[in-house]
Amino acid sequence: MQISDNTILITGGGTGIGRALxxxxxxxxxxIIxxxxxxxxxxxxxxxxxGMDAIELDIRDAADIRRxxxxxxQSHPTLNAVIHNAGIMRTEDLQGGDTADAEDTIATNLLGPICLTAALMPLLLQQAQSTIVTVSSGLAFLPGAIxxxxxxxxxxxxxxxxxxRYQLRDTPVRVLEIVPPYVQTELTGPAHASDPNAMPLKAFVDEVMAIIEASPDAQEVCVDRVKPLRNAAAGGDYAAFFQRFNDARSGAAAAQWKGRSAP
Incomplete structure (x- = not known):
């Protein structure tokens, strides 16, 4: 991804990682929009x-995405990048029989980016060079059971x-995945933003930008702090790592996050 002279749409850009990026x-x-x-x-x-612009968008709403x-x-015909940052994170009791949080999470974190990508694809394809940036998580590779x-x-x-990325390989559109670790934001509530166990937001974004500047053709951006999670399956003791990781999260973290959601 080129580091400057882009027109970039950033979802969830009012807070946290989105605003910092x-x-x-x-x-x-x-x-920036x-x-x-x-x-x-x-x-x-x-x-x-x-100098920034803003557009209200409910990423869960397909009609709003099309709007x-x-x-x-019309307003930004040079748009050549989208950063899919918007997301929510909620604790769930899978024995409780309630799927409302799951449905909302899927609509926000997965269907939203898929639908927005589809809606913007004609515009991105007509540019000389474009980038679709997805934001996954270290928890994509080693899940937190709560x-x-x-x-x-x-x-x-x-x-x-x-x-x-594979389907767009012969087009001007590139796909970059940012893989955050646990970062100090308000994703699960105010306490999350000051948790000493989380990576400071500025340090995370500074490292992300340094990686993009040094490796403009990178397909993944993994800061050092997320690499143990990203590479967990290659470590040879995934089951033991999964157990230790989730045992550590299931006590104080579970109590802190209980019932909390993203703003």
Missing amino acids: AEAFHARGNR VTGRRREMLQQTLDANP VAGELR TPTYCATKAAIHSYSQSL
């Missing part, structure tokens, strides 16, 4: 970053990214 790319001379469901968060991002894609064709559907959607996004 928006600001990092904006500082490098890119035209952030989307999200909450107008007040988008406005805060615009106020802090003159936004239509608006972008957030099962989140992990499943991120594993699906990884798989989808591989298939998308």
Whole structure:
């Protein structure tokens, strides 16, 4: 991915990783459009970053996705990159019989990016060079059992990214997957943003941008902190690693995250 002179749409750009990426790319001379469901968060991002644009978007709503894609064709015909960052993460009791959280998570984390990619594809294909950036997770490769559907959607996004990259191999569109570790954001609530066990947001985005600058043809961006999860299956003791990892998360983390969702 070229690091500057892009027109980039970033979903979930009002908070967390999305906003931090928006600001990092904006500082490098890119035209940025952030989307999200909450107008007040988008406005805060615009106020802090003159020159950015914003469009409200409910990524769960196929009709809203089509509306936004239509608006972008008119307002930003040079759009050549989309960063699929919007997502939610919820704890689930799989013995409880309730699938509402699972359905919402799949609609947001998986169907949303698939539908938005499809809606933007004609515009991306007509550019000289374009990039589709997906944001998966280290939990795509070693799931955390207390957030099962989140992990499943991120594993699906990884798989989808591989298939998308292959199908687009003879086009001007490239596919880049960013694989975050546990990062200090409010994904599961305010305590998440100050958890000392999570990677500071600025450090994460700085490392991501450095990797993209150094390796513009990269297909995956994995900061050092996520590599144990990304490479868990290759380590030879996956079952033991899975057990240790989830045992560590099932106590205090489960209590902290219980009932919490993304803003």
